[in-house]
Amino acid sequence: xxxxxxxxxxxxxxxxxxxxxxxxxxxxxxxxxxxxxxxxxxxxxxxxxxxxxxxxxxxxxxxxxxxxxxxxxxxxxxxxxxxxxxxxxxxxxxxxxxxxxxxxxxxxxxxxxxxxxxxxxxxxxxxxxxxxxxxxxxxxxxxxxxxxxxxxxxxxxxxxxxxxxxxxxxxxxxxxxxxxxxxxxxxxxxxxxxxxxxxxxxxxxxxxxxxxxxxxxxxxxxxxxxxxxxxxxxxxxxxxxxxxxxxxxxxxxxxxxxxxxxxxxxxxxxxxxxxxxxxxxxxxxxxxxxxxxxxxxxxxxxxxxxxxxxxxxxxxxxxxxxxxxxxxxxxxxxxxxxxxxxxxxxxxxxxxxxxxxxxxxxxxxxxxxxxxxxxxxxxxxxxxxxxxxxxxxx
Numbered sequence: 001x002x003x004x005x006x007x008x009x010x011x012x013x014x015x016x017x018x019x020x021x022x023x024x025x026x027x028x029x030x031x032x033x034x035x036x037x038x039x040x041x042x043x044x045x046x047x048x049x050x051x052x053x054x055x056x057x058x059x060x061x062x063x064x065x066x067x068x069x070x071x072x073x074x075x076x077x078x079x080x081x082x083x084x085x086x087x088x089x090x091x092x093x094x095x096x097x098x099x100x101x102x103x104x105x106x107x108x109x110x111x112x113x114x115x116x117x118x119x120x121x122x123x124x125x126x127x128x129x130x131x132x133x134x135x136x137x138x139x140x141x142x143x144x145x146x147x148x149x150x151x152x153x154x155x156x157x158x159x160x161x162x163x164x165x166x167x168x169x170x171x172x173x174x175x176x177x178x179x180x181x182x183x184x185x186x187x188x189x190x191x192x193x194x195x196x197x198x199x200x201x202x203x204x205x206x207x208x209x210x211x212x213x214x215x216x217x218x219x220x221x222x223x224x225x226x227x228x229x230x231x232x233x234x235x236x237x238x239x240x241x242x243x244x245x246x247x248x249x250x251x252x253x254x255x256x257x258x259x260x261x262x263x264x265x266x267x268x269x270x271x272x273x274x275x276x277x278x279x280x281x282x283x284x285x286x287x288x289x290x291x292x293x294x295x296x297x298x299x300x301x302x303x304x305x306x307x308x309x310x311x312x313x314x315x316x317x318x319x320x321x322x323x324x325x326x327x328x329x330x331x332x333x334x335x336x337x338x339x340x341x342x343x344x345x346x347x348x349x350x351x352x353x354x355x356x357x358x359x360x361x362x363x364x365x366x367x368x369x370x371x372x373x374x375x376x377x378x379x380x381x382x383x384x385x386x387x388x389x390x391x392x393x394x
Contacts, residue, residue, distance in 0.1 A: 002062040002363050003393060007347040010283025012236045013215040015172070017065050017095055017348040019341060019393065020366060022058045023287060024068030024077040026352030027051035028141070046354060048080065055084040057356035061363050067239070067285070067350045068166075069099040069177060070158060074141035075165055082166035091170060097239075097285075098166070099177035099219065100158040100204075101192075104144040148184060150176070150196040155203040174204060175239050176218040180225050181261045197232055208236075217283070223251070224263030226273040230280060237283035237347070242306045244270040245291050246339040247317065250385040255313050258291075259306055271343075271385055278345035286340045286349045294318055295336040321383050324374070333361075334368035335378075341366075342389040366393060 002020040009015040027046055046054070055066075068081045078098060088094060149158070155174075163169060179196065181189050204216040215236035218229050223243050229235055242248070248258035250269040257264055266272055277284060290296040293304035299318040303310045310318075318332075325332050340349050353359050375390035384390070 002366060004062060005394065008283070009173075009215070009237050009285070009347040010345075011281030012234070012283075015095070015214050015236075015283075017285070018063065019348055020063055020362070021065035021067055021095075021285070021348045021350035022055065022063050023350040023352035024066065024081050025072045026354040026358075027054055027080050028073035028077040050355060051080045052084060053356050054353050054359065055081070057359040058353060059084075061359055064094040065097075065348055065350070066094065067097045067175075069102070069175075070104050070162060070165070071099065071102045071146065071177060072141075074144045074146060075104055076142050078162055078165035082168055086167040095172045096166075096168070096170075097173035097175055098162045098171055099175040100155045100162075100200075101148060101150050101177040101179060102146045103149045103154055103158045104146050104161065107143065107145040148178075148188070148192055150179060150192045150200040152199040152203045155200045159203075159207065170212075172214045173237070174207070174213050174216045176200075176204075176216070178219060178221070180221055182221045182259060193228075193232075201233060217285075222259040222262040223257070223266055223269045223273065224261075226270075226277060227263075227266065230276065230282070235282055237285060238277060239285045239287060239350075240270070240274070241287040242291065244274060244286060244340065244343070245289055245295065246321070246336045246384060247291050247295055247305070247314065249388060252385075255317060256311065268385065268387070271388055274343050274345045278343075282345075283347045284343070284345040286343075286346045287351075289336050289340040289349055289351070290333060296333045298322055298332060317383065320381070321378070324377055324381065324383070328371060328374045328377075330370050330374055331365055331368060334365035335370060335374070337362070337366050338368070338370050338393055339384070339388070339390065341393050342391050344389060 002018070005019045006016045007019060009017055066081055066085060068077045070078060085094065085096065159174065162171060176196065179189065179192055184192065207213045208216060217235050217237035217239060219239040219241065220226055221242050226238055243258040243262060248255065250271045251264050262269065274284060291305045292307050294310050294314060295318065297303050299315040299322065303315060305314050322332055325335055337349065340346060351362055353362065370392070378384045379386050
């Protein structure tokens with residue numbers, strides 16, 4: 001079972017979430033192996049039966065928060081999440097979030113197989129990664145193309161489309177999705193951000209003001225994004241991926257940035273940004289706590305970090321952390337989970353479960369007793385920042 005602890009999602013909205021949530025990418029992208037390989041983007045697509053069994057295992061373990069997106073499987077994830085949840089009563093017994101900004105459209109050229117397009121030359125940084133950016137998006141998805149659309153009309157249409165795909169008449173939280181240079185060129189990112197500020201934000205404010213949604217936030221993938229949003233928009237929360245984890249949470253010169261586009265000029269990196277978010281009363285949902293692979297697989301050959309091959313520096317750091325984990329009989333994934341949950345800004349951690357076995361393992365890791373001395377040694381060895389919050393899950 002997952003812990004029954006719930007935390008407030010910041011101070012700007014009256015929403016509390018269970019500390020463990022279901023990330024809807026896992027049931028769409030699947031896993032090549034159970035549990036020990038979280039670098040699962042681009043591997044086989046789980047069947048509908050496996051997707052439903054995984055969600056049922058999460059529900060039985062006490063999970064009551066689901067996050068999904070039109071982008072995950074280009075509609076596939078929302079369909080599967082909706083089929084699992086649409087008959088659950090009362091509706092107030094769980095929280096549901098999805099995303100806006102990537103709107104699904106009919107392909108212009110119906111002859112293309114959107115699951116087999118070559119990598120987009122505009123994104124050479126993805127070449128050879130476990131997940132390759134393509135014009136069609138996530139591998140193994142439904143045959144829809146997508147466009148980035150952060151306008152008023154685009155966000156409203158995306159929201160209404162999601163209601164239909166989910167088969168549900170209420171979504172609790174909306175997340176502005178992938179408005180960063182990891183997924184578009186700098187010129188495109190600036191243009192879309194401007195469109196959000198002048199147009200799209202009014203849609204989100206209208207939906208919140210009318211009570212259709214309880215709040216809205218932004219998904220971020222690299223250091224600097226939270227600061228940029230905070231300067232311009234009164235968000236209720238952030239969904240933070242890749243840049244706040246036990247491995248990557250500050251600008252450690254011996255490791256390099258978590259992603260290519262991290263702002264290395266921000267002192268203490270994502271740790272500093274989460275501290276600022278906490279001070280502003282903005283909530284945080286944490287994601288990618290294993291850095292998409294390496295903090296559950298360990299530093300094995302072919303280990304993946306943030307959807308790319310792990311660097312030698314990252315492999316060496318994880319080897320060192322693993323030795324310390326072995327000394328204290330603490331599973332590496334348990335330490336990673338509990339590190340992410342320790343920051344007081346974090347209300348919930350979502351995980352992309354791909355099978356019931358992964359749910360079972362995760363429930364053990366989140367409840368593992370990690371002694372204080374372990375974190376003291378982690379800090380003294382320089383494996384985590386000395387000011388990073390640590391401690392038991394509570």
